[in-house]
Amino acid sequence: MNLILLSDNDFTGHNLAVLRDERRVKHILGVHRADVGDTLKVGLVNDKVGEGTITAIKDCSVTLSVALTSPPPIPSNVRLILALPRPPMLKRILQTISTLGIKELVLLQSSRVDKSYWQTPQLNELKIREELILGLEQARDTVLPQISFAKRFRPFVEDSLIDFVGTEQGFVAHPYARQSSPHNIEAPCVIAIGPEGGFLDKEVDEFSRRGFTGISLGERILRVETAVTYLLGRFSNNVTNSSMATAGLK
Amino acid sequence: MNLILLSDNDFTGHNLAVLRDERRVKHILGVHRADVGDTLKVGLVNDKVGEGTITAIKDCSVTLSVALTSPPPIPSNVRLILALPRPPMLKRILQTISTLGIKELVLLQSSRVDKSYWQTPQLNELKIREELILGLEQARDTVLPQISFAKRFRPFVEDSLIDFVGTEQGFVAHPYARQSSPHNIEAPCVIAIGPEGGFLDKEVDEFSRRGFTGISLGERILRVETAVTYLLGRFSNNVTNSSMATAGLK
Incomplete structure (x- = not known):
């Protein structure tokens, strides 16, 4: 998981995403060993990529402040x-x-x-x-x-x-x-x-x-x-x- | 298994190979559903490729009459x-x-x-x-x-x-x-x-x-x-x- 892929459902506010599923939460905490304040590469399905900064970790959920800034990679021809x-x-x-x-x-x-x-x-x-x-x-x-x-x-x-x-x-x-x-x-x-x-x-x-x-x-x-x-x-x-x-x- | 790969140990005579291992025998009988008289693509490790004709099937072994005629494919550069x-x-x-x-x-x-x-x-x-x-x-x-x-x-x-x-x-x-x-x-x-x-x-x-x-x-x-x-x-x-x-x- 080189990018945390978000879907519209993850967003609770304009730039705020709350991840609750075990797969991504476990990856962020277990593999990235990320903590509040850390920044991860994120993307929104069928949309841009950018960064998400962890603003809270609680109750098996991770909250990210998200800035989507760049287009995704060029598709194959x-x-x-x-x-x-x-x-x-x-x-x-x-x-x-x-x-x-x-x-x-x-x-x-x-x-x-x-x-x-x-x-x-x-x-x-x-x-x-x-x-x-x-x-x-x-x-x-x-x-x-x-x-x-x-x-x-x-x-x-x-x-x-x-x-x-x-x-x-x-x-x-x-x-x-x-x-x-x-x-x-x-x-x-x-x-x-x-x-x-x-x-x-x-x-x-x-x-x-x-x-x-x-x-x-x-x-x-x-x-x-x-x-x-x-x-x-x-x-x-x-x-x-x-x-x-x-x-x-x- | 698009080719039955033989090793020197399989040969009991000049052109006669007897396969006794479960993996190849099972493949020849189960996947190819081959019988006596049928011909299979064979090759000898680090040597040529050719054909093997089944001359006997017994006691969980397959005997092949082998003719190695062509060089193996060109290696990668x-x-x-x-x-x-x-x-x-x-x-x-x-x-x-x-x-x-x-x-x-x-x-x-x-x-x-x-x-x-x-x-x-x-x-x-x-x-x-x-x-x-x-x-x-x-x-x-x-x-x-x-x-x-x-x-x-x-x-x-x-x-x-x-x-x-x-x-x-x-x-x-x-x-x-x-x-x-x-x-x-x-x-x-x-x-x-x-x-x-x-x-x-x-x-x-x-x-x-x-x-x-x-x-x-x-x-x-x-x-x-x-x-x-x-x-x-x-x-x-x-x-x-x-x-x-x-x-x-x-």
Whole structure:
């Protein structure tokens, strides 16, 4: 938790937030070992980041005087379409994409996705939010990613994919694609990543027919969570933009 | 397990391997649901990859007739120096670097590494080998990475670092570095990644003094395991080389 993420409900006055939940209170007192007068990095969900100064600690609650002064980090230029991963992996991937600044994720059915995965409690709205918040707290971001479900492959690609991509470039990760994955695509783009075992050839064709470029992840077979982070490392604008932003900080 | 990894001990004859351990036998029979006559992808540790045809299944053992025909995947161009991570993270990182084709990793003490981490059973030689093998099996690789320990920061950087780097380019990941991390360094290089909280400034200076370039990972704070994969995505030659290798396959 590199940032204490606040929600509107935490505020009791204009600049005064009272935290009562065990998770954040325990972290502030136990990990930060913070005391009255100490200042912590805070942010408001979908809003700015800044600092919170502890004005009171009592009855298992922490009161902060909050000043939100700066925009959150620049979001990733990538929007993701991801074949629904196995539930334990989904949990970690949600945290990771949230940390890496992805703001839009479609979880997609594909022939190699076990249909039972759609029944997992991990897809509960509150569970998803929990993981996304852990990822934001890690990255000191505040902007919750939008997650949507496409529980049927064909209706999604036929009816929604072209609108979803708009004028952006689309890429579909595919083991036998001719083109290696490009580096440092700065423009907004959409990347589709298949399930373990990959998309079926005919599924890749559906993406190709709608303008997606097949890109190879190489001969090594990566776990989906490794593939996601690895591809975001190649595509992401984060580092460039943010290093420009932080170059003067030191 | 995308490849059944064999060791010399498995061989009872020139091309005949008998697997008796529960882990691989269970995987072959339970996950692959393979039977006599079926062919599986196999590899020999630190040697070639190829195919194994099941010739017998009995007494909880599987006998394979093995033909090793192709070289393992091209290794990564990156060698890593990594501040020793927390034990549960270490486990996952060992698998990940092994999957991504890293062949040399130094685990390094740094001021922000809790010294107790060096006592973890995860650093036991057999435990490390277990995780590396899981990573190789995932990537269909056979070549075990070399892991070494530098339990004291100063002696390592003063006495060993320059020899370790040789004529290669060195990079040290650092939140406030001026330069963003480059893309697609094809040449062999060494990357040093700090612990949670980063290397101390004076530690970064020790790397810089020995020719390392500071590179920024951006304003988002990444977990170490995310940072490793993200950086390897940016630096690695894997995709380019391997997509050249696989371009004709489809």
